Amino acid sequence: MAQAFTDLGNNDEVAGLSHAEWLALLLDHEATYRNDRRLALRLRHARLRHHAIPEDVDYRAPRGLDRRLFDTLIKGDWITRHENCAIIGPTGVGKSWLACALGHKACRDNRSVLYTRLPRLIEELALAKGDGRIAARMKSLARVDLLILDDWGLEPLDGNARHHLLEILEDRYGRCSTLVTSQLPVARWHELIGDPTYADAILDRLVHNAHRLEITGESMRRHTAAVTA
Template sequence: MLHHPTLDRLNAMGLAGMARAFDELTANPDAEGLSHPEWLALLLDREWSFRHDRKLAARLRFAKLRHQAAPEDVDYRSSRKLDRGLFARLIAGDWITAHDNLVICGPTGVGKSWLACALGHKACRDDRSVLYQRVPKLFSTLALARGDGRHARFLAKLGSVQLLILDDWGLEPLDAKARHDLLEILEERYGRRSTIITSQLPISSWHEVIGDPTYADAILDRLVHNAHRLDLDGDSMRRARTQPQA
């Protein structure tokens, strides 16, 4: 068998996963008993896995999730009033297909950001585009983008991802430009994309954070009315964990 020329051709065609599998199989004496269809099936399976893993890694790099969280690692034993049935449905992802939103509220340290990132990780695994943003930094970045010509492009990026995670909402009141930017983002996403927002404040306090009543009504209408809600409570999980979950 022309081992090296075959490897060269596979790599030249961009079939890196298949090339690795071919190299391993030819070096494995046990593979001699495989039929041609079994060989082909193994090669194709490795190529598919290689491409899937590479695409997932790219999606996770783009998402910039704050925590390396996964649904399989969620702690349901802690007393933070996490609705296990609802969270299982959120993991399934049908709400993203339906372009619904998710609001996660609760005191600091109960795992709001961690849970949001776990759902973001699952969405990446489901081949969806995800982007994580801390709200205070987001509005600072948008303000800077106005001055260097990136503002429209950045707004388009925020509007186009299939799942946008807005973390730490409500830490400080919005100014006029931040209100306008937030409404533009949500208007672009409403009924087309899904958004997760985490906050220490209950929804009843969000009008005060937004400031302008007209903007507040418009923003909450686009964000909350089609949103699932996780209302968490309890002591900070940071006190009991080496790895923070908030």
């Protein structure tokens, strides 16, 4: 605010403003500064894989993206209601990018976000269990407003992975939102989890209130490569 005060004092264009108008301008500078700083902090903690924003979404790409549904997801009411989301489609169609765009919008809406690849998270939790940090790590995962689990179903889950995943979803169910991206259709998730009892419990907490954004088409990476070649 002190810097803004100095800048305004050196600006001849604001010299004719009334005291109230000048003060309002100063406060507006301060509010903008605080909002920008808060957003930067949330984005740093979110660790989004892509610098993606909703305004840059390409709806013209031939991948069957449901614009009406995605616009609804961008508004974020589903996060307010503590619902989940699944973005499903073949490799390269932009699932991770779209997930990060939704994560960026959630940060702009002053919500806490964390992005992670599910295989990496499973590895981190295994290490945390070994050195006694598992309770603190699980607590932090339970608190975040939007947890993005990328690459869901990339590899089968072992016993520890199933247990940790169930605990995460149980802690978050009805309290926070989880977004997953997967190459596999939802119908195959049960067999991927392996144990029928765990599969039923995990999917019950994840799928039944999840918005499903299903994408089709060829890899956008190949399309981009062809255009730039």
